[in-house]
Each structure stands twice: as structure tokens, then as C-alpha cells.
Amino acid sequence: MKKIYRFLFAGVLALCATGCSSSLLDIENPNEVTNTTFWKSADDAKAGVNACYSFLYKEGTWIELGDWTRFLYNNYDFYEGNKVHWEHFYVGIFRCNQVLANVPAIEMDEVQKNQLLAQASFLRALWYFQINLLWEKGTLVLEPQNADYIPKDASEQEIWDQIEKDLTFAMENLPEAWDAADLGRATKGAAKALLGKAYMQQHKYDRAKEQLQWLIDREGSLYGLLDNREDNFTDLNENNQEGIFEIQFDDQNKGGTGNDASMAFGFQRTQFYAPGGTHGTGWGDGKARRWLVDEFLKERRVDGRNDLRLYNSILYKHFGDDFPDQSKKYYANEDASQWFDEWGQDTEDCYIRKYNTSYYREREDYFARNNYRIMRYADVLLSYAECLVETGTSASDAAVYVDKVRERAGLSKLKDSRWKDCLSSKEVFIKRLQMERALELCFEGWRWADLKRWGLLDSQAGIDELKARDKDFNNFVIGKHKRMPIPTSEVEISKIDDVPQLTQNPNY
Template identity: 25%
Template sequence: MKKYIILICGLMITATSCKKFLDLKPQDSYVEKSFYLDEKGLQGGLVTCYDALQSDSLYGNNFLTLGELRGDNLIDNDPGSGAGVRNQIEVFSETSANSILSGSWMGHYKAIYRCNIILDRAPAISMNENTKNQIIGQAKFIRALSYFNLARIWGKVPLVLTVQKTEEARQNTRATTAQVYQQVIDDLNDAGTKLPSSWPAAQRGRATSFAAASLLGKVYLYQKKFDLVASTLQPVVAAIYAGTTLATVPQNLTFPDNLKTSKDIIFAVQYLMGGVKEFVNQDNRYRNNNNTNIINIPPTLFETGDNRQALVASTGTGGRPGKFNSPQLNNETSSDFPVLRAADVLLMYAEALNETAYGNTEAFKALNAVRTNANASIKTPAMLITQTDFRTAVYLERRLELALEADRWFDIVRTNQMSTIFPGIPSFRSLYPVPQVEIDNINNKSGYQNDGYN
């Protein structure tokens, strides 16, 4: 057909340009400039932001290794698998060449890049303003979550807030951790004003205003701004107690069958099996056999009757803990990955109130709400008679309640327990080394690696 169009253009005796007849945009695939032109394109682009979180580089695989295997909840029972890259993470011998680190770095920035496209294009698109704001809010939430993880893993990282070309990216420098956290805070504050408190059932799984507030509270917790943690989380806690939008009722023994519907889930990375190419390894990560991991949570830490113990117990040879025990087909699963839960919020709230002033009745209420749901006995001031006692109890509760949810290593670091739990490990390993492939692509390499690493 093209030769006839060219012939017509050649024979035209008017001043009409041939461009009027030729549309050079590819018709079989979208390109960035021709995709984000309307609401449909913007919504499609937003889906890719959520999709980035699903990848093996992030919540599908690597984040569990970086946040859980690094801690004391697991033992790698196959140190030679994958050329030993996972085992290196566990035994603190990883280098900047570790492929899990490079994959995670690139995976997070892929999510950020996709969010930046949405935030760059959305203002110019003519559409319903409320819908547009909801899209912007979701993109800012995902970008904030990505940067929060980057800061926890590496500390100082490049703060990229626009869509960059290759040469621009080569000029990047590392922002301070405080600068990264401030951007996360700004994004979450704005997202919180744009997001609804809930979504219709067909759209469940999208970020909400409760998710933004919960993550913001967590960011403040990592900064030890305990008064802001408490004030930020208080509305979320009120909603949890009310039980209308959120609730502390995960019914743990049926985990994860209810992950998609439980009001305990504030935000989760969602998956769907059935030939939809949502490949994920997180579901089969924690088997107690000869080629994966062994759960390393001492049974003595659980009270008799605590229903969480069954979630992290072996179910026999080749068995796996019930917390992620859902069917798989061709390496696909419908089991979601919980990122923020009501129980997590209550424990953060209890911790913050205790750090502000010991003896707060609301702190005990929040702690005991989690314990009651787990069928564990309540804690009273007569049992936890000092601020230190309460702090220790919350730390233990977080380990038991959030086991295998990729918080353990980061909790160890932020609560200054690394030297106690891992004596002899140098403190610089509280952060991971910046991937060498990233450094190789940066023009100014000076100061780009974390201290202690070559």
C-alpha cells in the first residue's frame, strides 16, 4: 500500500505535504509518546506501575531475600544454588557484583520510571479531575514505596523525579537518605489527599488513603519521629478499631486464602495465576527440605495456643509454612504479598506511643489487639513494668506477627539490634553495596559506593 501513497504524493501538484497521508506511528505497538494521550492510556500506564512491583526483582522474589533471609528468621539450606548469590546475602559476604542486588536496584528504578511517566503526562490530559487525581495519587504512592525500599536497602540513592534520557541518567548523584525520605513524605502526603479510603471490589488492591497514611507512619518510624508516627497512624488505628474499612481480623490460620479479601490487608502486591504471565517465586520460597530454606524462629518464642506458630512451622518433608501455602500453576500463584497490614500499623502505633511516654493505655490496647487476634494472652503494666519491657515486647511481636513478610532485617537495623543478633558483623553491612553495574554507568563515580565496600 505504501508505494501507492508515495506515488500519489509524488503526483500531487498542490502544496499539501505528504505527511497528511502518511502516519508514521507504528500501528502494531504503542510507543511512549503515542500512548499517554488520554485517560485510557494513562490508566494503562498505571497498571504497569503496579506490574513493576510484582516482578521477581521486587516482591516476587528478591525483596524477600533482602528483607527476610538476611535476618534471623531463615537459614538457607541450599547455599550453592544460583551460584550462591542468595547465600551471600544471608552470610554477609555479598559484593557489588551480586545479581540480586543489581536486579533489585533496576527493578525499583523501573517502577519509579513508570511512575514518573504518569506524573509527567497526567497534568496535560483532558479528563475527569477526580479520576486524574486518583491516578496521580497511586503513582506517587508506588514511587514513594519504591524510594522507601531503596533507602532501607542502600541509604543514599539517586533521586530521580522526571523522565530521564540516558545521558541525563549518567549525571545522577546520590541524594542523602534524609532527602530521599523527605521526597517519600511529600509524595505520600499528596497521595493521601488524592486517594479514596477504599475502592470498589473490582478495583480492590489499588492504593488507598489508608495505605498512604500507613506507609507515611512507617517512614516516620524509621526516622524515629515517634510523635509524627502516632499522629499519622491514629486515624488508621481508629478505622481498624471501628472495623468498617479495616479490621484486625486476618484469621491467620487461613492465611493466605483471605489475603485478597481480609480487611487486615491495607496494601498488598497482587498476583493471579492462570496463564496470565504473573510469574512469582515468593509462594514456594520457604520450604523445609533439602533445596530451599529452613524456618529459624524458635518455637519457644510462641505461647501455647498462639495461632501464628502454625504459619511458620514445617508441614513435613517437602512441606512449607502455611503463611504462603497456596496453589501454584506453572510458577504462578494467586497468593498476594502483604506490604502493609492492620497488625503492622497497630504495632507501629504501640511502639511510637511507648517511645513518647511509657504507660500509655492506648499503646497497651494496640499491642493486645494484635495478641488477642493471635490467641495469645494480653500484656498488662504489671507484666511490662518499664518502657524497655514494653519496647522488647513490641519487637518480639513484630517478629512473630510479620514473619516472612520481608520486614525482619529492616526492623533489626532500625532498632539497633544488629550487633546483638549478629555479633562480629561490621556495622557497614547494615546497608547493601551499590551494584557495580550502576556505578559503571555513572560519569562521576566518586563517593557512589557505600562505605566499607570496594
């Protein structure tokens, strides 16, 4: 159950009233919630934290980085493609800063207080993590600011340092699990998993291994792989042992995207990614790439059939031929495999099927009720294997953790597969692990982080490897496109005597 909703409206409405200075008003409204009248009780503290979570429902805080694939940025202020993300990340950070600045002074149970502060620290780190992945710099704001605040440069390393501080505090004060009334809140394991990811992005693999080891040691109690992998992408088995941290989406409130009691809680991605056209039910804005289909088809399961992760992840031309035992029905269409012929599309046209909602309805909309899994245990296993080989463990020993994910998918262990040579060296193993991550975690938002961590965006050899599979990388310029441009309006408002304090990224 998604119990955070119980307190969500109070937090949103309370904090939405704190953005303007009261000095602008001649007469105070005694019924209006302000910073002076709020932040008095434990209930206020919890409402403030819930308002931080509420910004996970904004489009700019969950769209995947890998969706920006064509590397053609002309309008740096283009709202849907760049500015909205900057804006939403920093609004989320602002709300966390309010909690972290005001809750310490509230008289309440110290354990509960620290748990609330830890949740705000975790969420602030999550948003700064995305800022570093996208822009590799930003402005580091650690306390509430008013409208006179002038943003200034903070380096990528300064932001990583703050992320580490926030997540260290979070993991030290969050519980290992919440009761049913608070399912969906950040846990100690979520903080450790995100801290592990932050260390990995900085190539601090020894520290990352230590954090991920904590989750690995709790396999079978707190964490583990689900027998049915697809339960990770529906609303039928949410907040389960594989889900490390999930955005708690639901269709109970079908409102807009504002910051009031009518705001929607629905997951919108399925509407934008579902196929469009005569027989479609969405807009087809986000598409898969055919190379991923071809990679799935290179290896069959132990039973001789094709990998069901492909069937459940991608919709492509004549997919029914590869999965004759699976339904061809997709929403209200009895045989979706015929769409591609009717539309005259070729084999390059592929659509994202993962997270689709055709299992319970015949049309898509903006209010899907399935949670979005930001981190899950399969990712932890693959990340841990990477940390092991990067810190001197043999490929054979690291493969144990990759094999858990493969065997859940019905595949053989690596040593018994066509890829068995990958166990011969660290370098070959890492290259195979890169593909294992692509197959298991496609469309879950970590591809861009992976490409950056592996250095594939830093050299011509890396770009050539990517171009051989994905023609969108034909536009990629080394030294430029591994980061997004800072929104122009943010650079402009940072000027002092016409000199920007928040500078534009190189080559933009």
C-alpha cells in the same frame, strides 16, 4: 477479585515501547505506540498507572529484606542478590515518573486525574522506601530520563523527604476505598500507613502516630483484625479489612518474567521457600530460624495449647508433637514431621510455612495465587503501640493495642501473662514489643526495617543480642552491613572524568 488485570496488559505494552528515542529510527512505524502518540486520553493515563502496578510482579520488588542473612557480599553485582533489586526498583520508579510527567496535561476529570497521580506517587514512594532500607542512599530520579542519564548521589534524608512529599500527595487524593472493579489499588489508608512507617524509620514518632491514628479510628468500619488470622495468607479472603495494601497475585497467566503479555502474575515465593529434598515440593532457599520456634513455645494460649501462629508459620522437626490436634499433612505428604528424621536433620532446620499453598494443591510451583500483604492492620496496631510509648504514653495504655493482636491469637493480655513486668517501664515494654512483632509478622518483610529502627544494628550490644539467637550475625560488621553495597555497574556508569557521581557505600 483482582480487577487490575483487566487493564494491565495495555499499560505494560504501551510503556514498554517508550524506552528508546525515536531519533534512532529512520522511519517511524505508524502502528508503534510512542510518547508522542500515547498520553492523550484518560484511558492512556489509567493504562500508564497499571503499568506501574505491573512491576510489583517482578521478583526484585517483593523479596524480603530479611532474606539476606549471612552478610557475606563478595560480588556486588550479583544479580539475584543485589543488582536485580536496584534495577527493578528504578524501573518501577521510571514508570511512575512517566505517569507523573505526562498525565497532568491530559484533559480528563480532575478527581480521576489526581487519583491516578496519587497512585503513581504512592508506588514511587514504596520503591524509594525500599531503596532507603537497603542502601540508605541512591539516586533521586523524579522525571523520565533517557539513556544518557548519569546517576548521582542522593542522601538517605533527601530520599525520605521525597517519600514524605509523595505520600502526603497520595493520601490527600486517594479514596478511602475502591469499588469492586478496582480492588487492590492504593488507598488513603495505605498511603497513611506507609507514611507512618516512613516517619517511624526516622524516629518521628509524633508524626507517625498521627498518621496511624487515622486507621485506628476506622477500626470496625474500614479496618480491623480478621477472626481467622490465616486468611491473611491464602487466596480465600483477599483485600479484606486487615489488608492495608496487597500485591494482587494470581495463577491465571502462567508465563515468564518478561515485560510482555506473557508475563506471569503468580506469587513465586512459596516455590523457593517450600522444603526441597526427596519429599519436598520446593527449593528450600529461604529458611526460618529455630530461635523463633522456641520463642513461640515459651507461651501457651489461654486454653493451654500452643500458639497456632507457630503451626501456620514454620515447619520444623517434630512439629506434630507440639500440635497433636492439627494435621501433619503438607502438600502430598501425609506426615511431614517425619521428613526431618529421614533427612538426618537436627532441630536447627526449620522451613517457612506462612503463605504455603498446600490447602488447595499437592505440589508447589511458580504461580501461587495468594496475594502478598505488604501492610496489614495487625502491623498498624503494633506500630501504633510503639509510637504511643515513644511519645510519652504509659506502657499500660499502649498495651491495649498489642493485646488486640495477642487475644486474636488466643493469648492472654500482657498484664495477665508471664510478660506482665513489661508494663513497668518504656524500655522493658519496647523490648517485649520487639518480640511481639517478630511472632506476629515473621516472614512478612518488615524485620530488617525493625532492626534498623530499634538501633540493634548500630552497637555491639545490639549485635550480641541478635547473635545469641541467630548465628548468621556472627558475620555482621558494624558500620558496614546495615546497608547493602551499591551495584558496581551503577557506580561505573556514573563516572565523569573517572570520578563516580554515585559513590559506593562505606566499607565496601
